[in-house]
Amino acid sequence: SESSLVSTLHRLDGRGYGGYKQLRGTHDVGGYRLAVDHVQTDPFAPPSKMRLLIDREDAGFPAELLITADQRVAVGDFLAREVAAGIRRAGVGIAGKGSGGLSIGTPGQQVLDRTSIRFTESTLEARFEVALPAAGRKALGRQAARLLTEDLPQLADETLRFSAVDAQALTDHVIGYVDRLALQSRLAERGLVAFVGDGAVLPRRSGDSDRPLDTDATAFTSPESLRVSIELPSGRTVTGMGVPAGITLIVGGGYHGKSTLLRAIERGVYPHRPGDGREWVLTRDDAVAVRAEDGRSVAAADISPFISGLPSGTDTTSFTTTNASGSTSQATNLVEAWETGSRLLLIDEDTSATNFMIRDDRMRALIPDEREPITPFVERIRALYEEHGISTVMVVGGSGAFFDVADQVIALESYVPRDVTDRAREIAGIEAPASAQPLERPRTPRAPTSSSLNPGSKRKAASAAGRAAMRYGRETIDLSAVSQLVDPAQTQAVAHTLDRIARQADGHRSVIELVDEVMEILDDDGPGGGLEAISPHHGHPGHLARPRRQEILAALNRYRGLEIC
Numbered sequence: 199s200e201s202s203l204v205s206t207l208h209r210l211d212g213r214g215y216g217g218y219k220q221l222r223g224t225h226d227v228g229g230y231r232l233a234v235d236h237v238q239t240d241p242f243a244p245p246s247k248m249r250l251l252i253d254r255e256d257a258g259f260p261a262e263l264l265i266t267a268d269q270r271v272a273v274g275d276f277l278a279r280e281v282a283a284g285i286r287r288a289g290v291g292i293a294g295k296g297s298g299g300l301s302i303g304t305p306g307q308q309v310l311d312r313t314s315i316r317f318t319e320s321t322l323e324a325r326f327e328v329a330l331p332a333a334g335r336k337a338l339g340r341q342a343a344r345l346l347t348e349d350l351p352q353l354a355d356e357t358l359r360f361s362a363v364d365a366q367a368l369t370d371h372v373i374g375y376v377d378r379l380a381l382q383s384r385l386a387e388r389g390l391v392a393f394v395g396d397g398a399v400l401p402r403r404s405g406d407s408d409r410p411l412d413t414d415a416t417a418f419t420s421p422e423s424l425r426v427s428i429e430l431p432s433g434r435t436v437t438g439m440g441v442p443a444g445i446t447l448i449v450g451g452g453y454h455g456k457s458t459l460l461r462a463i464e465r466g467v468y469p470h471r472p473g474d475g476r477e478w479v480l481t482r483d484d485a486v487a488v489r490a491e492d493g494r495s496v497a498a499a500d501i502s503p504f505i506s507g508l509p510s511g512t513d514t515t516s517f518t519t520t521n522a523s524g525s526t527s528q529a530t531n532l533v534e535a536w537e538t539g540s541r542l543l544l545i546d547e548d549t550s551a552t553n554f555m556i557r558d559d560r561m562r563a564l565i566p567d568e569r570e571p572i573t574p575f576v577e578r579i580r581a582l583y584e585e586h587g588i589s590t591v592m593v594v595g596g597s598g599a600f601f602d603v604a605d606q607v608i609a610l611e612s613y614v615p616r617d618v619t620d621r622a623r624e625i626a627g628i629e630a631p632a633s634a635q636p637l638e639r640p641r642t643p644r645a646p647t648s649s650s651l652n653p654g655s656k657r658k659a660a661s662a663a664g665r666a667a668m669r670y671g672r673e674t675i676d677l678s679a680v681s682q683l684v685d686p687a688q689t690q691a692v693a694h695t696l697d698r699i700a701r702q703a704d705g706h707r708s709v710i711e712l713v714d715e716v717m718e719i720l721d722d723d724g725p726g727g728g729l730e731a732i733s734p735h736h737g738h739p740g741h742l743a744r745p746r747r748q749e750i751l752a753a754l755n756r757y758r759g760l761e762i763c
């Protein structure tokens with residue numbers, strides 16, 4: 199009961215930190231139940247894990263907002279943000295190592311399926327990480343009692359009850375999310391790969407912030423020739439630029455907003471929160487940003503469509519290296535995206551290897567084709583589309599070489615897009631894009647060995663180290679170039695999926711089969727599926743957010759220990 203929790207904590211005050219482990223179990227706090235699933239062993243260990251349980255009836259959220267899994271994701275996202283804001287207001291966040299405080303995770307600009315808030319049949323669960331307060335190695339029991347029996351229930355009163363939240367904002371959040379998913383799923387039937395709504399604000403506040411630029415942003419306006427209107431489930435119609443399937447170039451002078459537009463399209467695989475500026479930027483959910491990433495490791499990738507006949511005699515149908523070059527890394531990233539089944543590649547000249555992209559006539563005159571291992575992307579891009587249905591949206595400011603193969607050319611001038619397809623064709627002296635050379639699908643499948651995924655040196659579960667890195671056994675998997683992995687909670691979920699894949703790998707199952715098994719679990723919205731099911735923990739699953747299959751494979755492919763049968 200509550201009074202016994204308080205008296206336990208008061209008794210622990212000033213004693214050894216280890217005493218906190220008595221808290222495990224379920225307690226009543228301020229009309230809620232508090233399930234303490236995991237207690238940290240010392241003040242510097244990862245925080246303790248607790249769930250606050252509320253009767254759904256008590257919480258009072260209308261059933262019609264919680265019917266579908268998508269609606270529950272949106273309500274969960276809304277409430278997690280409310281709780282996070284409540285924690286900030288009350289000043290009860292986790293300030294640093296050793297300080298006491300609460301966290302429900304920190305949702306960013308994307309609206310993702312996450313484990314912070316969960317609706318079951320009868321309860322609403324809020325999952326907290328709780329840093330139990332300490333002075334040196336001593337428990338501050340009285341302070342912990344205030345945190346758990348006063349601050350926490352008050353926070354729940356203010357944020358986790360329908361009567362306490364802005365009902366209109368909540369309803370709009372849910373409707374908006376469902377509309378955005380609908381728009382995304384309707385792109386294909388309209389022959390589109392991406393949509394950028396009129397009025398969108400694409401630039402970000404700074405290079406290290408995903409928040410919108412608040413002053414002086416030029417709102418997006420679609421060129422008339424590409425303008426489409428799409429009706430949404432709510433009855434609302436949005437108008438903007440539809441990017442058709444095929445090959446689309448984004449051109450324009452330096453600093454005119456090309457990369458910003460491409461970056462928004464890249465992030466458009468996820469719906470964004472209201473106020474982000476990119477609410478109506480949606481992209482096919484299988485789109486993959488493909489860039490050069492020299493130094494990455496590669497295990498048995500078939501890059502032969504792009505690179506063959508290396509001077510070393512290396513077999514590029516099964517290319518393995520611990521240190522890829524610019525061009526081989528970009529070729530690898532491309533064929534791996536292809537292997538995941540992606541139908542849209544996003545490429546920016548700023549992060550591309552020039553020799554992978556193009557080769558001009560002077561260079562051909564100097565270095566004959568038979569002595570050049572690289573078939574540049576410009577010669578493959580149409581076959582990718584015509585034979586394999588893979589579209590490309592690409593930023594090119596420095597070369598007209600792609601004019602011959604483009605279906606659309608969009609020019610940005612001071613952030614304003616214009617359709618310049620006709621003019622680009624005139625310059626190239628063509629009426630329609632050149633047709634394709636035949637192109638074979640890279641050799642798949644690749645089956646990882648069990649021993650390489652389960653090395654003796656791997657004694658602990660894989661774990662995220664922020665958004666862009668993961669510890670896997672003795673290795674660190676570098677994910678800094680995996681730009682569509684957007685949230686540390688996604689990285690943690692990817693870590694769990696890799697542990698599961700490691701258990702399933704048998705030298706026969708391909709990377710695709712292995713990831714498909716994981717996706718089946720994630721896609722199951724029943725009680726035994728979803729993110730909860732990939733967590734190794736009982737009760738509180740940890741702060742996880744749903745990753746795409748593309749990012750799971752990206753992490754697996756970048757594991758330096760990976761061996762393919």
Ligand code: ADP
Pocket residue numbers: 400401402414415416417418450451452453454455456457458459613
């Ligand atoms: P490019 O790739 O064409 O060189 P960028 O996309 O990198 O250009 O953009 C250059 C600068 O302009 C960036 O600082 C970016 O934030 C800013 N910017 C981009 N789009 C807009 C916009 N619509 N309104 C205001 N500033 C923008």
Ligand code: MG
Pocket residue numbers: 456457458548
């Ligand atoms: Mg740029």
